[in-house]
Amino acid sequence: MNILQYESKIWATADLLRGSGIKESEWPSYMMPFFALTMIESRLVRMFDDLKAEIGEEAFANIHKDDLYDLIKDKGQGYNIYIFEKNQTLTDICKNDKSFEIDFDAYLHGFDGETKDLLGVDATEGEKFLDIKGVISKLKAKKVLLGYTKLWSEIDLKPFNNSEITTLEEHIKRKWADISAETAGEQYTPDDVIALIAEIIASKIEESDKLLKIYDCTCGGGNLLFGVEDRINAKSKRLTQTYGQDWNDALYALAKIESRFRPDSKIEHGNTLVEDKFYNEEFDVVIANPPYGVSWKGYQKDIENDKTDRFKFLPSISDGQLLFMQHLVSKLDSFGMGVVVHNGSTLFSGDAGSAESNIRKWMLDSDIVEAVIQLPTDEFFNTGIYTYLWVLNKNKKPLHKDKVMLINASDKFKPLKKSKGSKRKEVDEASRIEIIYTLTQYQDTDYAKVFDKEFFYFNKQAIILTNVDEYGNGFEKKLKEGKKSEKLIPTKINYGERELTEFVITTFDDKQFTSLADAFEQDIKPFITSIDYKEQPLVISTTSAKYWFDSERETLVKEVNDKQEILGRGKIIVKSAYKNANKTQSERIEISVELTPDYQKDYEIIPFHRDEITNNKAIAAFMSQYITKPFTYLENVIGVELNFNKIFYKPEKLREVGDILAEIDAIENELKALESGLVL
Incomplete structure (x- = not known):
């Protein structure tokens, strides 16, 4: 039956x-x-x-x-x-x-x-x-x-064993997930993906008398956890024991009920990220398909105050996937391995220095990532996105040390005869065998590449550029040593056609203020503070000179007695400040002007090298080749991303020009024939 x-x-x-x-x-x-x-x-x-x-x-x-x-x-x-x-x-x-x-x-x-x-x-x-x-x-x-x-x-399940009942349970729960889809980001793991995960694990474990402890920190109703156990039992003689935790009441109950009919299986209820019910356990195998793009704001304080040291970095509060990843890594024993399902954001979200990038760097620094496998789109029941299997391994073979393999299995599938929700494809047995063989061989193919782990690192080098005029000069050359700007005391400011001789408050909507301080605090400022010296001519007059910015030559100009001096590329900074009344002056808004060098902060993304000296030389070579303006080095931050699109991108083959012209001719001839058939 x-x-x-x-x-x-x-x-x-x-x-x-x-x-x-x-x-x-x-x-x-x-x-x-x-x-x-x-x-x-x-x-x-x-x-x-x-x-x-x-x-x-x-x-x-x-x-x-x-x-x-x-x-x-x-x-x-x-x-x-x-x-x-x-x-x-x-x-x-x-x-x-x-x-x-x-x-x-x-x-x-x-x-x-x-x-x-x-x-x-x-x-x-x-x-x-x-x-x-x-x-x-x-x-x-x-x-x-x-x-x-x-x-x-009338539904008699008595003739069937645990594995068979689990298979039926998986099919039923898949439809539940498809119908209700109550929680954003939760993805029921389909049978073919469970089979692939189990076969990856089976290819890594060795036969022994040691109990194989398998753990899923987001086990839901147990379909992934128990499905992997059953398939490993079919392929290996190792005795297995399953551990799982979930905080969805109904799914936990289903998993708990199932666990009672499996040898020593342990299922706990609760939020793994807040309360790890297996805090004193380590495991041979970890598996999970944690929710994608789900916020952890509701328990932010608990995560921030966590004392277990499992969270090395805290990712964006809008997506907790990498919290689960860090937790799973912490649960591996010294020779453990795992397979974790994620969407693409965990591969490249976050810039260098962000928590996401730092988590990836920490994992690669620890040499725990053996491979990442891109699955086909339309694999899951309520999403069509690409998903990825992270293969973790603390017991890599010597030739795999400090390396990461990317497998683009996006074309390794068989179309379903009938769609199941968004699921239109399955990684069939032949595709699974091919993927496992590729992973085991750990060699480059047309759809898989092996890299030194540092390939995925990059330098984000911050620099301060000094913008210069057409003569190659910057204003800092005119400053005395140790000075960052030159302060001016303006007697008159001309901005476009407007001349400002008295610095008064410009009111809005006929508002009346009892004092200048009241106005200033409510952000009613002199119009002078909105001046842009590049938009309209701005001339600053002092008792001894005039200053302005020449947009054509991109330089500051100083004029004394009709003689002009080129000062170099710089900025005119106009500021306003409220001053209290004193013995000699009433309350007022004072305007100050500064001339400063035109500095610009920039970042350059440069390939990374493991050796520090080589890396510094590569940065210097990049700068000399691509940066033409004077600059000063700031901090350098190492980022990590794994981008399948960059590595496996195949440009669309362009059509031959002759074929396009021939097609145009054919269309023109067809139009002429249609025109000749028109009756006026």
């Missing part, structure tokens, strides 16, 4: 919801608790049958109830009085419509405490998890509780 036959049957239960006037976006909240209930019952019944077979029918019949309870409790998979003591299931309860509601309530309360909490049997105003209590109340109000429960009771 193929368990996926039940996918359509499960979704047929939604027909009853539709007929009851329940919105499609609300279906998952009605279906999740009943799907979980069906999974739990099927596994408990199967466990009960296995226990009978193990002990023997006759011996089993003579077991005392307390001993039976202890036996089942030791397995840690849950308990239900109806299943184990009354030998009744949901199907039996649905047979009697008169007592159904009472029996169903007793059946739900017959579960162990943890199961009741996860299902939300006694949910109050606090955490509801799957909130079956709230769903039952709504179904009662619609008068369809019995009919809805009966449909679910």
Whole structure:
């Protein structure tokens, strides 16, 4: 039997919801608790049958109830009085419509405490998890509780093992995510990507008796975590143990329920970034598909005050992906590896010196990034963007040390016959085999390149340029040593056709002010402060000279007794300031003028070299080749970005000129033929 036959049957239960006037976006909240209930019952019944077979029918019949309870409790998979003591299931309860509601309530309360909490049997105003209590109340109000429960009771999952049930669960949860899509940035990981992640991990791990601990810090309902575990178990003899954490109530509950039927699996509830429930654990394998572009503003203070030392840098508050990345790196043991799904922003967002760039630099400095794989577009169910697999490895082979491989697998897919939401492609088995082979070989191909990690580093060199006039001179040559400007005491300022002889307040909207200070504080300033000496002629007169900026020659000019002196390229800075009244002067607005050199801060992006001396020589060579103005070095910041577009860009092939001309001729001939056929 193929368990996926039940996918359509499960979704047929939604027909009853539709007929009851329940919105499609609300279906998952009605279906999740009943799907979980069906999974739990099927596994408990199967466990009960296995226990009978193990002990023997006759011996089993003579077991005392307390001993039976202890036996089942030791397995840690849950308990239900109806299943184990009354030998009744949901199907039996649905047979009697008169007592159904009472029996169903007793059946739900017959579960162990943890199961009741996860299902939300006694949910109050606090955490509801799957909130079956709230769903039952709504179904009662619609008068369809019995009919809805009966449909679910007909879904028999008992013949199937954990892996098969997980496969069905993945398909169901994918549709839930597709329908509700409640949280921006959350992406359900499709089966083919899970398979690729598992195969990457399987290609790296070695056979041993050591337990393989697998961790997902944003496990959701567990589809990625358990899907990877099942595929690794199919390929390797290593014993595995899964760990996961999520703070979505319903998805956590589903993952927790699933975990109870897996050996020593541990799932915790809560925000990983704020409260790491596995703070004292390290793992052999980390995996995650954290939310994209989701703000962490709601718990900003907790992150900023985090004492675990896992966050080396704090990225933009609008996107927490690189917080999850840093957390995962901190959870790797000394030989651990991982695969993390991200969108493109983690590759290149943020300039040199930004937290994002510094996080990438820290990861490459630590030599933990082995490869980054670009997946095709249209791979996920509710987004068509490119996504990327970061392959982390603390146990690189010697030839892989200090290197990073980029694999452009954007063309490695098979189109789906029928789209699933935004998902139109899948990384099929043949493509996965090719990608794994390429990663294992770790050599250049037409779609993969291996680089020294420093290839992705760059210098962002800050400089101060000195702008000069047409003669190559700057005003700083006219300044006395140690001076940064020349201050002028203006007697008159001419700006365009306007002459300002008295420095008065220019009021707006006929506002009246009791004092100059009142006006000045409210940003009502003399018009002189808005002067732009390049827009209109500006002449500053002092008792001994005139000064202005000659736009044609781009130089400051000083005139004394009709004789002009070229001062070099510079700026005229006009400032205003409020002054209190004193013994000799009343309150006033004073205008001051300064002549300063024309400096301009600039940045140059220059390739990076590992050796400091070589790097400095490369910067100097770049400057001598491309910078023609005088300049002074400022700080140099090292940035890191991994840009697939730059590396794998293929320019569009241009058409031959002859072909274009021939096409134009053909169009012209066609137009002439049409014109000749017109009847005037």
